[in-house]
Amino acid sequence: MILSLKHDAVADTTKAILEILLRYRRALYPKAQYQYLPQLRQISRLVETGDKIILTLPAFPCKSPNTDKVLGPLPDMAERMSLRFLKQLCDEIEKVYAPGARVLICSDGHVFGDLIGVSDDTINDYTAALIDMIKAEQILCIDIFQLCHVYPDADFEAQREILVKKWARPVPELREEVISIEHQNKLYCGITRFLVEDACLSSKSMSKSALQRLSKERALGVMQRSEAWGNLIAQYHPRTVRLSIHPQPPGSAKLGIMLLNAEDTWVTPWHSVFVDKGNSKLLMKHREAKEICNLVKENGQPSHYILPNATHC
Template sequence: MPPTTTAPDPLTTTRISTAILNLLLPHHRTTDQPHAPAEAFPHQLRRIADFVRADAPVVLTLPGFPCKSPNPAKTLGHLPDMGERLSLTFLDTLCAEIEEIHPPGAQVVICSDGHVFGDLIRVPDEHIDAYADELRAQIRKLGLRHLTVFDLRDVLGDLPHDAKRAHVHDRYAPALDALRAEVRADAPTLALYRGITRFLVEDTADHAGSTRSALQRECRRRAYGVIQRSRAWGRLIADHHPRAVRLSIHPQPVGAAKFGIRLLDAPDVWTTPWHSVALREADGGWTLMPHARARRLGRLVHRDGRPSHYERA
C-alpha cells in the first residue's frame, strides 16, 4: 500500500507561510512606509499557504530583466553584466533561504519581457534575444538552480517579433481609454506612468531633429503603450502560472496583489540593473547608478572579456 502524506495542520501552514513572507519583507520595494508586518499582505500569504499546504515548491513569477537601456550614459552595453549577476544571485539565495524553512523550496520564474515592448522602448529584437540568452547562460554558469527564464519564445515560438507583440496586445492589453482614466484617478498608476515616461526620455540618447518638449510628448504617448503591454504580459503570465506569487520590480503599495521587490541597493526605488551599472564600494557593498556617474567615481572592471562593473577609486 503506497505511503500517505499528511498535509500540515492550519497553524503549521500559517507559521511556515508567515516565515517565508518574512524573508521577502526586508526587500519590499514600495513608496509606502516600510516595515509593514506579514499580516498586511494577505494576498501573498494565501498564495504561499497554498504551496505549503500542498508540500510543493513556492513558485514566484518576476516580470522584468527585459534588456539593457540603449542609453550609454546609463549602461555598459546591451548584455547582462554585474548588476544582473548580483540580482540573479540574490534571488537564488532568497529561494535557498526559503528551502531552509520549507524543504520543497522555491522557484523564481524570471519572465523576461523585452520583446513585449521592444518596439516602444526602441531596442532591437536581436539585442533582446542576446540579453535573454545571456541571462540563461549566467544562471547555468553560476549554478543558480532555483531560477528559470520565461519569454515570448516559450509561448509563441519562432513567430516574427511584431506578430508576437500584436498577438499579446490584442488578446490581453487593456483598452487605452480605460488606462488613461485609471492614470487620472489612481495615484500608483499615475506614478508608474510618470516613471516610465521618465525612463523613455532618459533612454533616448539622441533626439536630434526633435525638441525636448516634442520628445516628452512622444514618450508620454509611448508610456501608455508600455503599460498596456506590461499589463498584457502580466495577464499572459497569470494564464501560464495561475498559482504563483507575483513579484514586481516596480514599487507596490502594502497589501497589493503584486509584491514589489528590491534586487539591489539604489538611491532611487525605480532603479534596476538594466537601467544602470553596478559600483563596488570600498566596504565591498554594491550600489546601482547611471554609467556616467559610476565612471566619475570608479575604475572600470572587465570580466570574461567584457565591461562588467566599476570599483570605487
C-alpha cells in the first residue's frame, strides 16, 4: 500500500509538471494526438528521486544577421522577456514540486555560426551580453552550456569538427530523411527559409536560384550539427527534460516550447523584435514593427517597439 501511494504521488506530480510545460508547447501538428511518453519518463525519473527538474533548451545562439528581422547583434527586450518567461516557468514548477526546476540554456551559436553567416566574435559578444542580462535580472535558475565547456582546449572551428566527427550522422542520410519523413522536411524547409532571409541582404550579388541552392545545402548542415549538438547534450546531461524551440512531432524526445507569442510558430526572439501592443505582447519582424510602432531605447540602445496609444490592462 505504501509503495502504491508513493507511485501515485510520483505520477500525480509528474502529470502536474507536464501540464505546466504543455501550456507553452509548440506542436508540429496541433490537432494530432500527443501522448508525451518520453516527457513523462524524463520527468518521473527525476521526481522519483526528488531531484530538481533540469530543462535543457538548445537556444539563444546569436541574433540573425538580417536587420529586417532584428534591431542589432546583441540581446534586447526579446531575449529579456524570454528569460523572464523561463524564470516564470521554473517558479510555476516549484509551486507543484518543492525541489523546483532549473533551465540549462545550451547556447548553440558556435555550433553552426559559420553556416548562418555570423562570426564567432559576434557570437561571443551576444553570449556575454546574455549572461550579463541574466545577472542583471537576478535570475538564479538559468545556466549556460556551450560547446567550449566540452572542448575547452580547441578553437571554435576545431570544436565544430569534433562535434560533427563524434556526434553527427552523414548528410546524405539526413537528405534521404528530408525526402521521406514529413516532419524532417518541415524542419528543413523552415531552416532553408530562415537562411535565405538572413543571407539576402549580404548576398545581393548572388542570383535568387543560387542563394536558394546554397541555403538548402547549408540547411542540411544546420540540421546535421543541431542533431549532433542534441546528441552531445543528451550524453553530458542525461537526467533532464529535453525542450526545443522548434515545433515537435508526436513521440519526439523533445518538447517544443514557445518562449513568447508570435503569429509564426517558427519565429524566435533572435529572429525578431519584441513589440508591446498594450493588451498583447508578441514577436514581429523588425521591418514590420517599425512601420506601425515607436522604437524604445534602454541605456541608449534600441530595445523594443511599442504601439502608439497602446491600451494596457
